[in-house]
Amino acid sequence: MYLVTGATGNVGAEVVRALAEAGEPVRAMSRSGRAEGLPPGVAAVAGDLNRPETVREVLDGVRSLFLMPGYEGQSRILADARASGVAHVVLLSGKSAELDDDNAVTRYLRAAESQVRASGLSWTFVRPVSFMSNALALADQIRKGDEVRVPFLGVRTADISPYDIAQVAARALREAGHEGRVRTVTGPESLLPSDRVRILGEVLGRDLRTVGLTDDEARASMGAHFPAPYVDAFFRFFVDGILDESQVLPTVQEVTGAAPRTFEQWARAHMDAF
Numbered sequence: 583m584y585l586v587t588g589a590t591g592n593v594g595a596e597v598v599r600a601l602a603e604a605g606e607p608v609r610a611m612s613r614s615g616r617a618e619g620l621p622p623g624v625a626a627v628a629g630d631l632n633r634p635e636t637v638r639e640v641l642d643g644v645r646s647l648f649l650m651p652g653y654e655g656q657s658r659i660l661a662d663a664r665a666s667g668v669a670h671v672v673l674l675s676g677k678s679a680e681l682d683d684d685n686a687v688t689r690y691l692r693a694a695e696s697q698v699r700a701s702g703l704s705w706t707f708v709r710p711v712s713f714m715s716n717a718l719a720l721a722d723q724i725r726k727g728d729e730v731r732v733p734f735l736g737v738r739t740a741d742i743s744p745y746d747i748a749q750v751a752a753r754a755l756r757e758a759g760h761e762g763r764v765r766t767v768t769g770p771e772s773l774l775p776s777d778r779v780r781i782l783g784e785v786l787g788r789d790l791r792t793v794g795l796t797d798d799e800a801r802a803s804m805g806a807h808f809p810a811p812y813v814d815a816f817f818r819f820f821v822d823g824i825l826d827e828s829q830v831l832p833t834v835q836e837v838t839g840a841a842p843r844t845f846e847q848w849a850r851a852h853m854d855a856f
């Protein structure tokens with residue numbers, strides 16, 4: 583049995599699908615325990631990663647665990663997982679966990695990795711760069727008009743699709759040989775924000791124009807969705823330039839045997855969201 587946390591989210595839903603398609607038994611956990619949209623045969627369960635007592639009973643019979651990072655109950659959940667016989671945990675982390683910088687994002691990712699290392703469980707860390715699904719944040723603007731305002735105009739990143747993060751995670755959950763490995767994963771091309779807007783326009787048949795936000799506008803815009811310490815972390819990464827996500831890495835191809843999806847492929851698969 584596999585337990586997938588964050589199972590209704592961008593990555594978790596793809597991990598559930600990958601395991602179900604491989605014929606594996608899956609429990610799909612979220613706070614809501616929502617079953618809608620899950621593949622046939624997958625059991626939806628409710629559990630809150632900030633409240634370990636709500637996760638304990640769904641660990642029963644689980645062999646491998648896919649874990650979202652940064653929740654308060656993590657140490658306790660890992661101890662309970664070990665006690666109930668879980669053998670392996672695959673942690674969704676992030677590339678910034680490799681940085682020796684004290685900001686809100688590196689702090690929670692590094693803490694999550696440290697707790698997993700200390701748990702006594704066998705583990706794999708999947709460290710993605712920025713997700714292609716972050717482009718969903720542009721959907722409201724795109725529905726309203728052709729001008730698309732974006733932060734960090736000059737920052738090139740090799741964004742990865744949640745599908746490919748999940749393909750790597752599913753391998754690590756199902757197969758031997760991934761124990762103690764850190765998998766830093768990227769997409770197949772390094773793009774500027776304006777490249778992504780252009781590609782979205784092509785896919786949607788629209789003539790979209792990119793306009794850069796000033797730093798103050800970017801802070802205000804991101805501040806509507808993230809707490810201030812997270813916005814500060816994004817500025818450390820992409821304005822101070824301490825995080826380089828521009829490099830294309832071969833990890834997805836090496837681990838899965840397939841090339842990672844392009845942004846255009848991701849956009850075509852998510853056209854309805856725009």
Ligand SMILES: NC(=O)c1ccc[n+]([C@@H]2O[C@H](COP(=O)([O-])OP(=O)(O)OC[C@H]3O[C@@H](n4cnc5c(N)ncnc54)[C@H](OP(=O)(O)O)[C@@H]3O)[C@@H](O)[C@H]2O)c1
Pocket residue numbers: 587588589590591592593594611612613614615629630631632650651652653674675676677710711712713715716
């Ligand atoms: N976006 C990026 O560029 C990026 C880059 C590197 C790493 N990451 C990491 O990836 C994570 C985001 O992954 P994603 O995009 O798949 O997330 P997402 O789409 O926001 O989904 C979050 C999932 O977690 C569940 N959840 C939220 N709070 C929970 C709680 N307290 N207990 C149990 N489940 C909870 C949600 O369902 P319910 O709300 O129903 O519980 C949902 O299933 C980030 O949190 C970050 O740590 C992101």
